Amino acid sequence: MEIKHAHIGYTDSLFMVDNLTVKPGEILCILGNNGCGKSTLLQTMAGFLSPLKGMVVRDTHQQIAFLGSKSQSHPQLKVGQALLLAFNKHKPWYKSYSADQMAACDALLKEYNLLHKKGAYVNELSDGQMQKLWLGQALLSNPDILFLDEPTGHLDATNTAFIFMKLKHWVETENKTVVLTSHKIDWILQFSDNILLIDDNKSEQFSTGHPELVDRLNDCFSGSYHKVDFGRNQYQLQFKNKN
Amino acid sequence: MVFGLLAFVVLSVAANIYFAGSSNVWGTDNAEYILFNLRLPKTLTCILCGMGLSTCGLLLQTFFKNPLAGPSVLGINSGAALGTAMVILFSEHIYLGYLWENVGFNYGVLIISSLTGALLVMAVIYTLSLAVKNQAILVIAGLMVGNIALAIVGVLQYYSQPDDLKNYILWTFGSVAGLSMNQVGIMAIIIVPTFLACIALSKQLDFMLLDNRTASALGFKSKTMSRRVLLLSSILAAICTAFCGPIGFVGIAVPYLSRILFAKELHLKLLIVNALLGASLILWADVLCHGIAGFRLPLNVVMALFGSPIVLLILFRYRRTKSLG
Amino acid sequence: MWKITLNTIFKSVLIGLILSTLLSCQSTATSTDTVENEQAWNENAYADKFKLRSTNDSVFLQIESPVSNQYIDYAFRKYSVSEIALSNSVQWSFLKLLVGKKELPGAVAGHKYFCDSIIHSSVADGQVVELRGAENIDEEQMILSESKLLLQDGFGQRILSQEGTKPYVTLFIMEWKENHPLARLEWIKVLGALVGKEKEATSIFENKRSAYETLKNSFSKKSISCNVMTSAPYKNEWHIPAKNSYMETLISDAGGALLHNQQNEHVSQKLNLEEAYIDFKVADVWLVNSGIEQLKVLEAAVPFYNEIKAAQKGNIYNYHKSKAFGNYFFWEDGVCQPEQLLSEYRQMFEGNLEQSKYYMHVE
Numbered sequence: 006m007e008i009k010h011a012h013i014g015y016t017d018s019l020f021m022v023d024n025l026t027v028k029p030g031e032i033l034c035i036l037g038n039n040g041c042g043k044s045t046l047l048q049t050m051a052g053f054l055s056p057l058k059g060m061v062v063r064d065t066h067q068q069i070a071f072l073g074s075k076s077q078s079h080p081q082l083k084v085g086q087a088l089l090l091a092f093n094k095h096k097p098w099y100k101s102y103s104a105d106q107m108a109a110c111d112a113l114l115k116e117y118n119l120l121h122k123k124g125a126y127v128n129e130l131s132d133g134q135m136q137k138l139w140l141g142q143a144l145l146s147n148p149d150i151l152f153l154d155e156p157t158g159h160l161d162a163t164n165t166a167f168i169f170m171k172l173k174h175w176v177e178t179e180n181k182t183v184v185l186t187s188h189k190i191d192w193i194l195q196f197s198d199n200i201l202l203i204d205d206n207k208s209e210q211f212s213t214g215h216p217e218l219v220d221r222l223n224d225c226f227s228g229s230y231h232k233v234d235f236g237r238n239q240y241q242l243q244f245k246n247k248n
Numbered sequence: 249m250v251f252g253l254l255a256f257v258v259l260s261v262a263a264n265i266y267f268a269g270s271s272n273v274w275g276t277d278n279a280e281y282i283l284f285n286l287r288l289p290k291t292l293t294c295i296l297c298g299m300g301l302s303t304c305g306l307l308l309q310t311f312f313k314n315p316l317a318g319p320s321v322l323g324i325n326s327g328a329a330l331g332t333a334m335v336i337l338f339s340e341h342i343y344l345g346y347l348w349e350n351v352g353f354n355y356g357v358l359i360i361s362s363l364t365g366a367l368l369v370m371a372v373i374y375t376l377s378l379a380v381k382n383q384a385i386l387v388i389a390g391l392m393v394g395n396i397a398l399a400i401v402g403v404l405q406y407y408s409q410p411d412d413l414k415n416y417i418l419w420t421f422g423s424v425a426g427l428s429m430n431q432v433g434i435m436a437i438i439i440v441p442t443f444l445a446c447i448a449l450s451k452q453l454d455f456m457l458l459d460n461r462t463a464s465a466l467g468f469k470s471k472t473m474s475r476r477v478l479l480l481s482s483i484l485a486a487i488c489t490a491f492c493g494p495i496g497f498v499g500i501a502v503p504y505l506s507r508i509l510f511a512k513e514l515h516l517k518l519l520i521v522n523a524l525l526g527a528s529l530i531l532w533a534d535v536l537c538h539g540i541a542g543f544r545l546p547l548n549v550v551m552a553l554f555g556s557p558i559v560l561l562i563l564f565r566y567r568r569t570k571s572l573g
Numbered sequence: 574m575w576k577i578t579l580n581t582i583f584k585s586v587l588i589g590l591i592l593s594t595l596l597s598c599q600s601t602a603t604s605t606d607t608v609e610n611e612q613a614w615n616e617n618a619y620a621d622k623f624k625l626r627s628t629n630d631s632v633f634l635q636i637e638s639p640v641s642n643q644y645i646d647y648a649f650r651k652y653s654v655s656e657i658a659l660s661n662s663v664q665w666s667f668l669k670l671l672v673g674k675k676e677l678p679g680a681v682a683g684h685k686y687f688c689d690s691i692i693h694s695s696v697a698d699g700q701v702v703e704l705r706g707a708e709n710i711d712e713e714q715m716i717l718s719e720s721k722l723l724l725q726d727g728f729g730q731r732i733l734s735q736e737g738t739k740p741y742v743t744l745f746i747m748e749w750k751e752n753h754p755l756a757r758l759e760w761i762k763v764l765g766a767l768v769g770k771e772k773e774a775t776s777i778f779e780n781k782r783s784a785y786e787t788l789k790n791s792f793s794k795k796s797i798s799c800n801v802m803t804s805a806p807y808k809n810e811w812h813i814p815a816k817n818s819y820m821e822t823l824i825s826d827a828g829g830a831l832l833h834n835q836q837n838e839h840v841s842q843k844l845n846l847e848e849a850y851i852d853f854k855v856a857d858v859w860l861v862n863s864g865i866e867q868l869k870v871l872e873a874a875v876p877f878y879n880e881i882k883a884a885q886k887g888n889i890y891n892y893h894k895s896k897a898f899g900n901y902f903f904w905e906d907g908v909c910q911p912e913q914l915l916s917e918y919r920q921m922f923e924g925n926l927e928q929s930k931y932y933m934h935v936e
Contacts, residue, residue, distance in 0.1 A: 078457060079458075
């Protein structure tokens with residue numbers, strides 16, 4: 006997927022993305038202060054909005070999945086049904102879901118430790134459970150590109166770790182693409198391959214190993230609300246280990 | 249459970265045919281005429297009307313992701329009532345030869361005007377839904393638009409003749425009686441294909457249960473489907489309202505109940521189950537209209553008087569065991 | 574493939590809608606029996622809402638529709654009174670004049686609105702079937718009662734049934750649409766023709782007509798000046814009768830002048846209290862013509878009660894003298910007694926109501 010000279014925004018241009026390429030097997034994270042237009046960019050990339058100028062090029066045969074930060078579902082939707090709906094696209098309207106599909110859902114629930122909630126309403130789940138459920142649903146639908154808006158919004162460390170591990174594992178084993186926004190910078194530096202930093206109506210792309218990245222991050226976030234102390238050596242050490 | 253429901257529906261039809269009317273009919277020479285010309289059309293009207301209104305309610309509850317939504321809440325009924333009131337109350341002032349038969353309003357005109365009213369309300373709500381993303385605001389907007397429609401009806405009532413007014417008031421009580429086989433046929437021609445179209449859309453309706461963007465990513469055409477759902481639900485509500493008056497309760501209670509009683513089903517089966525429940529509810533309500541100690545009560549009164557406690561009962565029972573969301 | 578089927582379904586729904594609308598227009602359009610107009614209609618003295626012509630065994634009628642100015646054609650056989658179902662007590666008082674109380678109707682809709690005790694007692698002992706409600710008759714009961722002719726008044730539910738469509742036929746008795754008291758009475762000819770009592774009907778009408786006209790002529794020779802106001806307000810609204818209406822004709826034939834009928838003369842109108850105050854101060858006689866039976870109720874309803882001349886003089890009347898089962902005979906057989914009403918009106922306008930059947934002082 007490529008973005009060329011695209012101006013991003015609802016009615017007025019918030020910033021421009023000059024040239025961005027996302028390849029299969031990559032996790033791209035969009036970083037920036039609140040209200041800078043991260044979600045708008047994500048929605049533009051997913052095709053819900055068109056860029057004000059320029060273009061977003063995506064293969065139309067590619068399946069996508071989108072997971073918003075505030076997921077509004079029907080109050081009488083059950084957990085089991087929500088998962089099955091991942092298979093809805095390729096099912097003829099007159100057929101029921103196959104036994105395989107149901108088994109896949111059960112397996113996923115078990116893996117995500119949600120099996121006891123299968124008959125519960127989605128809206129009754131805790132934030133962490135709900136986020137896991139929607140991630141599971143998105144993965145079940147087997148997309149080529151997965152867009153996530155703040156997938157770890159107000160989750161505890163365990164659930165955050167769970168979600169990032171799942172994503173990393175999925176991207177690496179299936180050669181898929183993930184684009185997400187997040188504020189958990191420590192986790193992102195650890196798990197994503199590329200970072201798009203939005204600051205002062207500009208966007209810059211870095212790979213996570215880029216030497217200037219940590220300086221730029223400090224510039225961007227310290228000015229706005231609090232000083233973030235990134236242990237440079239520690240992270241660099243980790244990257245070296247990983248590569 | 250499904251077999252239980254089917255048995256219940258059959259029982260309701262039988263009870264309606266047998267009990268909903270005078271008790272001293274059977275065995276007389278006139279029994280055959282009464283059965284085929286009065287009872288049967290009435291029973292069919294009950295079934296069609298229950299089907300139509302409950303399906304309309306289900307579509308709207310899915311569309312607005314809100315179990316409070318229903319044709320009467322969103323002002324569709326009020327819009328249709330406005331269209332009908334125009335014909336019943338105001339026709340002398342917009343006199344057109346074909347508007348009236350010799351003695352009463354022409355059902356063709358009645359259908360068109362009530363459909364126009366319902367679609368008008370829906371169009372306003374749909375336009376708003378493009379601008380406002382919050383479903384709760386849409387429900388409130390629907391209430392307001394409905395209020396405007398009712399206010400216009402009020403103006404028409406104020407300036408109308410007492411006998412026209414009486415006709416209109418009787419119409420607002422709701423009634424499934426008095427339709428000829430021809431008119432029932434017209435109802436069926438409109439309601440059955442619309443219902444089938446809803447079933448054919450069941451897959452898309454399932455998508456509507458999800459968050460809009462999540463569903464869109466999965467291949468859901470949000471805009472087209474919104475238009476279709478609103479059109480279909482307006483047609484259903486308008487036809488039922490034109491023929492039977494503004495019947496409340498069914499459109500809200502039945503979809504909510506069928507979602508509780510058949511919680512595991514998605515729309516393909518839910519639509520059918522819901523329609524069956526709606527039909528049997530009106531069938532029983534009609535029995536009660538005639539049945540109690542020779543008193544005749546209007547349909548809407550019976551529905552509110554006996555239906556609401558039943559719904560409350562079910563809510564309490566389920567509150568103990570399961571949560572309702 | 575999926576899209577094609579979906580679109581087909583949608584189109585078929587739309588086409589179905591359009592087709593059915595057309596169909597409904599056709600199917601509900603009623604086929605009226607064509608009446609051969611070779612023979613001339615009987616001439617009516619006053620009535621203009623019906624035309625009548627009859628032979629030994631059939632009755633041909635043209636009656637103005639309750640909802641428009643068009644005429645509906647009817648052809649009937651003759652009926653016995655017991656084959657007739659009534660929905661309005663005026664219909665019963667016409668029949669009573671023709672056949673006495675010997676024969677009873679087969680069914681009535683809303684017997685609680687009748688004054689006549691014989692209707693109440695025969696409904697109670699099952700001789701007359703109650704059709705449960707005047708607005709919405711119970712068709713099943715109608716059929717079970719074996720009545721063959723349903724007389725409707727054109728209010729509420731309107732059933733148009735002619736030979737062949739239902740086991741019974743319907744006819745609208747639209748006497749209330751007539752404006753002259755004698756025109757309303759003339760409808761007795763329609764009922765007379767239906768039950769085979771044409772001669773009796775004509776002689777009853779002619780007798781009452783000559784009595785009425787004689788009275789009217791004698792009153793016009795000795796003119797009086799009497800301003801008459803009618804009805805009572807509800808909140809801020811005061812309904813008054815139109816010019817040339819039934820009420821206005823009775824008042825003017827008796828020598829009175831109905832207040833405020835200058836503008837918009839031909840429809841009944843609503844005044845607000847301010848307009849009513851200006852118009853009604855000068856009234857000599859107040860015909861309340863409503864359910865109000867007590868002066869104090871009237872006093873509470875009208876803020877300027879004490880300013881009205883009629884109230885100061887105590888000339889307030891209402892039609893409550895004859896009453897049974899909560900209903901006033903004025904509505905049941907007042908239509909059949911136009912000469913009685915005319916004489917009572919004159920007595921009230923002259924200030925000495927002595928021989929009355931319907932009107933009395935409100936106290």
